Amino acid sequence: MAFKGTENYIASEELQLAVNAAVQLQRPLLVKGEPGTGKTQLAEEIAQAMDAPLIQWHIKSTTKAQQGLYEYDAVSRLRDSQLGDDRVHDIGNYIKRGKLWEAFASEKRAVLLIDEIDKADIEFPNDLLVELDRMEFHVYETGETIRAENRPIVIITSNNEKELPDAFLRRCFFHYINFPDYDTLKAIVDVHHPGVQTELVRNALEIFFDIREVRGLKKRPSTSELIDWLKLLVSDELSADQLRDGEFKQALPPLFGALIKNEQDVHLLERLAFMSRRKDG
Structure with missing residues (x-):
């Protein structure tokens, strides 16, 4: 199904082509443009147009790539072991799914928004290269490999606060949203x-x-x-x-x-x- 904008979102012909090309190539769509030009809303409208679940990962300066995969709560497990809680025998009880895991596990093809990626540390994009490329990652604590059941449509936004690594850019389809005439x-x-x-x-x-x-x-x-x-x-x-x-x-x-x-x-x-x-x- 080709994206043509929605009743609430006026998408230029160039933006429509970029969205559909990224979907066809199975590449993340990297969207740049002035703040307020509808970069974040684009993901919401794509999800609506394609009747797909929207999973949003809003990036902060303290966000780490690992958080998008999963987090292991070792402190809670230690506390529960001291209290004699039976939950401690299943390490899976202490694994918190990240946004990529949610998108990979979605029964329907999801739209994954990685919003304002340039706010994070300069190594953040590189730390996601393999996972976004292969659409899988390994959970070391449980020994399982998480693979995307349905490859999500990945929309990545940037306000150009930092330059993104070349290796990351090579794996994306790029579009700059010009300010509307x-x-x-x-x-x-x-x-x-x-x-x-x-x-x-x-x-x-x-x-x-x-x-x-x-x-x-x-x-x-x-x-x-x-x-x-x-x-x-x-x-x-x-x-x-x-x-x-x-x-x-x-x-x-x-x-x-x-x-x-x-x-x-x-x-x-x-x-x-x-x-x-x-x-x-």
């Missing part, structure tokens, strides 16, 4: 906010893109922040005229806290608005 972004807005006044959406998008083009911004607003901003504009019943009159070149747009997330960028836009007023005056 005006028409694509309007289609995304229509999905999340159907029926919103056309002129309000047009004015909001113009301001949004104007802000993104400001030089020196520490963090440009993302798609998800635009969706939140529009939700607030609609709930506050702001008209298209009110939004246009608050164009950031003359003053910061209403409810700008949904778009601008740090004080440096607020001060930058305030300076630009001040300089624009002086020039017009």
Whole structure:
């Protein structure tokens, strides 16, 4: 079954091709792009479109590759042995399955999301090379080998915080999600906010893109922040005229806290608005 996006997710033709190519090649799909461009949501929508269980592994700076396979709780076993618990005779009682194990053991073909892999230690991707390539791993404590009953669809996201090893990249199909253009972004807005006044959406998008083009911004607003901003504009019943009159070149747009997330960028836009007023005056 080919992935073509969903009712809630506008996937470009290039992204659709990348997803389907990765599935066909049985390779992990490595997805990069600006924060807020829908990398994590992509895995959720693929699972929905293919009626597959979604298994999510959100990576932190302290995450180790072994945790994705399994963890052996030796401390609990020692404690139980001291208490005379019969569970201690079966070491399997102290093996905690990781997300890869869950995906490998799934009765239906699963979608496995390894989210923000670049947050982990630089050796983390290399430590998963064999397991993701062969779709199996060994549990040393029990002597069993865990093999994927149904090879999962693996989606890996990265925000480019660290360079990923070449050996890992060679095993992935890569796709970079470009920031949506005006028409694509309007289609995304229509999905999340159907029926919103056309002129309000047009004015909001113009301001949004104007802000993104400001030089020196520490963090440009993302798609998800635009969706939140529009939700607030609609709930506050702001008209298209009110939004246009608050164009950031003359003053910061209403409810700008949904778009601008740090004080440096607020001060930058305030300076630009001040300089624009002086020039017009």
